[in-house]
Every structure is written in C-alpha cells, then in structure tokens.
Amino acid sequence: MWKNPLCRAALLCAFSLIQSGAYAQASVDNDVIRIGVSGPFSGGSSPMGESMRNGIRLAVEEINSIGGINGKKVQLIERDDQAKNDVGAKIAEEFVQSKVVAAIGIVNTGVGLASIDAYQKAKIPLMIAVSTGTSLTRKYAPPAAPENYIFRISPTLDLEAKTLVADLKRRGLTNAAILADSTAYGDAGLKAFLEQSKLAGLKVVAEERFNIGDTDMSPQVKRAKASNAEALVLWGIGPELAAVAKNKEAEGWKVPLLGSWTFSMGNFIELSGKAGEGALMPQTFIQDLGSASKNGFLLAYQRSFKTSLIPSPMSAAQGYDGMHLLYLAIRQANSTDGTKIKEALENLNSRYQGVITSYSKPFSKQDHDAITQNMVLMATVAKGRVDYAYSDDKKRGALLRLKAQR
Structure with a gap:
C-alpha cells in the first residue's frame, strides 16, 4: 500500500517532536539544511499558522527519520509573523541574511506581498503553503521576470x-x-x-x-x-x-x-x-479517514500533537505536502543553491503521493501553482x-x- 518511504515512515515512526527551542535557533551549521518557516503563530490567524507549522514539522520528522536530504538533517528556523505585514517583511530579510536554503509558510496575503520581493531578489525558493492571494505567484512569472522563485501549494x-x-x-x-x-x-x-x-x-x-x-x-x-x-x-x-x-x-x-x-x-x-x-x-482537504494517504497523515498528526481535531486541516495538509515537495527538489538538485532548487521544483522527476493529491510535475517554469480546479471541493x-458538502x-x-x- 505504501510505496513512498516517507508515507510508510508516517505510520512506522513514533514521532517525538523537539519543541520550540530546537526550531527557533538560526545558528550556522554546515551539517544541516536550514529551512525558514514563517506564519502567524499568535493572534486571530494562529489556527492556520499553527496547523501549517505542525504539518511542516511532521514532514520534517519523517524526512529526518530516513536520513534527511542527501545525508543532512533538516533544521526548521521558525518565526511568528503575527499576521503583520511589516513583521513578515523583517522575517524574510532575516531569513535571507541568515542564508536559509529555502522558506515555507505565508498564511496572510498582505504578509506575502510584503515578503516575496526579498526571497526573489536573494534567489531563495519560497513555498507558499496557505495564502491564496493570486498575485503572489504571478508577480515574477514570465514574462514579468526571467526567473520566479515563488511557488505555492494552496489554491488561488x-x-x-x-x-x-x-x-x-x-x-x-x-x-x-x-x-x-x-x-x-x-x-x-x-x-x-x-x-x-x-x-x-x-x-x-x-x-x-x-x-x-x-x-x-x-x-x-x-x-x-x-x-x-x-x-x-x-x-x-x-x-x-x-x-x-x-x-x-x-x-x-x-x-x-x-x-x-x-x-x-x-x-x-x-x-x-x-x-x-x-x-x-x-x-483542498477534509479531515476524514477516506483514503490511505489521509489515514497515515491524520494518525501521525494525532499521535504527535495529541489532538483528534486539527484547528485548520487544510493548512496542515498543505504545509505537510509543501515540505515534502521541497525535500524532493533539494534531493534532486543535490545542492543547496537556490537556483538549482528552483529548477528542480520546475522539473520534478519524482511523483509524490501527498495527502491532498498525487503530485506529478506540479510546477513548471510558467506555472508555479500546484493546485488546479479539480482539486478544490465544497x-x-x-x-x-468540517465535512463534505456533497x-x-x-x-x-x-x-x-x-x-x-x-
């Protein structure tokens, strides 16, 4: 049933999440791959931010449990943007200065609009996990710019x-x-x-x-x-x-x-x-046990975070799938160079069975949005x-x- 080793790990591993201290430090370590995570972990948007972060953490636990990426463990550098545009912009600059390999997150559209320029200029791939603001992935899409470093795994x-x-x-x-x-x-x-x-x-x-x-x-x-x-x-x-x-x-x-x-x-x-x-x-995602991929994800989430009801299931699922797609791209690129990772995302040669859908070449040079209309339901x-409407x-x-x- 579980052809993907990462999905299999979700069921077999007893995850022991390291709490905020291990995720918060931005110290330079050449033996790890550092990924920036930004989102609202406090305030009215926090159910989305915290659920997204948990999905990302769960994915990283799976990735690290099978040896990390090309022999290096993934380290998450987490920052709370408080759903404030100026805070989000400062976090993006911090991630650029601290030379993260890639970033994932962004829940609020305003925060995204204030942040994407920094990632684009520094040539650091950003995987937008929750925000649906259409312009975020379109601003630097061809022909507006020769390269686009902004990707998304949420619907527009x-x-x-x-x-x-x-x-x-x-x-x-x-x-x-x-x-x-x-x-x-x-x-x-x-x-x-x-x-x-x-x-x-x-x-x-x-x-x-x-x-x-x-x-x-x-x-x-x-x-x-x-x-x-x-x-x-x-x-x-x-x-x-x-x-x-x-x-x-x-x-x-x-x-x-x-x-x-x-x-x-x-x-x-x-x-x-x-x-x-x-x-x-x-x-894009309903919290039910309707499929094997959902079942493994939901059981692992419940075991790791001690809750049977995810505050924002869609945010968690998109964070989880987005982190796995970043993993595949960095592994394929065999490099921490931002341009090579971007090119790998645009030409992924591995199919990934996620919890939202089965991803086969989800991105291209012209299209950095992984979700299409047939993946959205009422x-x-x-x-x-939250249940199915129909x-x-x-x-x-x-x-x-x-x-x-x-």
Missing part, C-alpha cells in the same frame, strides 16, 4: 471564487451579497468574486467591508439583507467571520452562507456556534467540524486528483 483566490460562484449557480441562485474584510486578502477576494460572478452571470447586489478586530457587523448585514440577496458571501478570517454569522442569525436572515476557505478555521467554528452550522466553503460546517465529493475523496491542464 481565483479558484476559490470560481468554486463559490459555481456552487451558487448549482443551487439555482441568481444574486448574492458579499462582505469582505479590509485587508489585502479581503481586497483580492472581493475582486476575484466580482470577476467570477460577472463571468457566470451572477449579480452581486451588495458589497460591504469590515475591519480586523470588528465584533459587530450588524449594520452591514442589515444593508445586505435589504438588497434582497439570495445568499451571503463572506471573505475574511475566523473571528470576524464568526461575528458576521452571529449578526446574520440575529437578523433572522435565512439565506445560504458561503465564503472563503477560512470558514474551516477552528476559531470560526467555535465562536460562531450554531450560527456557523451549514456555512459552505472551498477546501465543504460545510456540520456538527462542529456526497459525490465524499465518494471521490479517496480518488487521485491529478493536476489538470490549464
């Missing part, structure tokens, strides 16, 4: 918006209202949803915004309701999305609630309570967890979703 905002619009059409709805936060993520999400709605002939009858930290969006919800929208679409992160869901419930507005993939965050599900039940969102909040998707959950031609 365009794919999210397209999936949401398709679901609204599937339900026979002709219009919707959208509420988006005021961050770069909200800006990009609003733009993507408006563009995809126009292409599909769906009318957006109300547009409202809110700020990070806002706890009462009832005025925006009332205006959206007054527009006679047939559905409410949200774009933001857990705490604020939960506040809107509660405002919608208090208003007695019984239309479908859809939104960005961040509805799957543990803090949305916990804070929204029954108001969040039935919320619909796009996902999920729903049900009984305090039984057909659940049946297909164990099937390989190979990268589609764009």
Whole structure:
C-alpha cells in the first residue's frame, strides 16, 4: 500500500517532536539544511499558522527519520509573523541574511506581498503553503521576470471564487451579497468574486467591508439583507467571520452562507456556534479517514500533537505536502543553491503521493501553482467540524486528483 518511504515512515515512526527551542535557533551549521518557516503563530490567524507549522514539522520528522536530504538533517528556523505585514517583511530579510536554503509558510496575503520581493531578489525558493492571494505567484512569472522563485501549494483566490460562484449557480441562485474584510486578502477576494460572478452571470447586489478586530457587523448585514440577496458571501478570517454569522442569525436572515476557505478555521467554528452550522466553503482537504494517504497523515498528526481535531486541516495538509515537495527538489538538485532548487521544483522527476493529491510535475517554469480546479471541493460546517458538502465529493475523496491542464 505504501510505496513512498516517507508515507510508510508516517505510520512506522513514533514521532517525538523537539519543541520550540530546537526550531527557533538560526545558528550556522554546515551539517544541516536550514529551512525558514514563517506564519502567524499568535493572534486571530494562529489556527492556520499553527496547523501549517505542525504539518511542516511532521514532514520534517519523517524526512529526518530516513536520513534527511542527501545525508543532512533538516533544521526548521521558525518565526511568528503575527499576521503583520511589516513583521513578515523583517522575517524574510532575516531569513535571507541568515542564508536559509529555502522558506515555507505565508498564511496572510498582505504578509506575502510584503515578503516575496526579498526571497526573489536573494534567489531563495519560497513555498507558499496557505495564502491564496493570486498575485503572489504571478508577480515574477514570465514574462514579468526571467526567473520566479515563488511557488505555492494552496489554491488561488481565483479558484476559490470560481468554486463559490459555481456552487451558487448549482443551487439555482441568481444574486448574492458579499462582505469582505479590509485587508489585502479581503481586497483580492472581493475582486476575484466580482470577476467570477460577472463571468457566470451572477449579480452581486451588495458589497460591504469590515475591519480586523470588528465584533459587530450588524449594520452591514442589515444593508445586505435589504438588497434582497439570495445568499451571503463572506471573505475574511475566523473571528470576524464568526461575528458576521452571529449578526446574520440575529437578523433572522435565512439565506445560504458561503465564503472563503477560512470558514474551516477552528476559531470560526467555535465562536460562531450554531450560527456557523451549514456555512459552505472551498477546501483542498477534509479531515476524514477516506483514503490511505489521509489515514497515515491524520494518525501521525494525532499521535504527535495529541489532538483528534486539527484547528485548520487544510493548512496542515498543505504545509505537510509543501515540505515534502521541497525535500524532493533539494534531493534532486543535490545542492543547496537556490537556483538549482528552483529548477528542480520546475522539473520534478519524482511523483509524490501527498495527502491532498498525487503530485506529478506540479510546477513548471510558467506555472508555479500546484493546485488546479479539480482539486478544490465544497465543504460545510456540520456538527462542529468540517465535512463534505456533497456526497459525490465524499465518494471521490479517496480518488487521485491529478493536476489538470490549464
């Protein structure tokens, strides 16, 4: 069943994760391969950041348990960007100065936009594990630049918006209202949803915004309701999305609630309570035991982190798969040179059975996004967890979703 030795290691090894001290130091050691990890490990975005980090740690434990990369162990250098753009930019500069071999992380689109220039200039490959901001991998894509060092293993905002619009059409709805936060993520999400709605002939009858930290969006919800929208679409992160869901419930507005993939965050599900039940969102990964690769990953995660419910399953899975793809590229390049690693990522000659999909040449020189539309499905909040929205998707959950031609 387990042809990939790394997947086999997930089941056979009793992982003993070294805690933050071993991960935090940036001391130079020629006997290790140092990978920078950045994400929000505190604050409202922390369920995504911590889950991503755990997925990355789990992958590294597997990699090191079979000898590391070309005989060298992987050392993670972890930094908390606090979901703040300026902090993220400083971390990127720190990683460049300390000469990490590659970096993985980035949860918030604004942080990503503030960070990618440093990696690109230094020719250090960055694997974006969570952020969906479409422009992150496109800024330096040909012909804008001769080389692009920014890769991604999460869906883009365009794919999210397209999936949401398709679901609204599937339900026979002709219009919707959208509420988006005021961050770069909200800006990009609003733009993507408006563009995809126009292409599909769906009318957006109300547009409202809110700020990070806002706890009462009832005025925006009332205006959206007054527009006679047939559905409410949200774009933001857990705490604020939960506040809107509660405002919608208090208003007695019984239309479908859809939104960005961040509805799957543990803090949305916990804070929204029954108001969040039935919320619909796009996902690349559902926490169930539907396939062998998922089963091994989930059992290993539970054993290592002592939890049966991942705060952000999609973040964890993408961090895990992204780290394994970096491993394959560094091994193939047989070098810690950034340009050689980038070229290996663009021409991976090893197929990797991940927990999201089976990766066969996930990147090319022209395309640095590993996820395509066929890998994104609709999920729903049900009984305090994220589940498949449609039984057909659940049946297909164990099937390989190979990268589609764009």
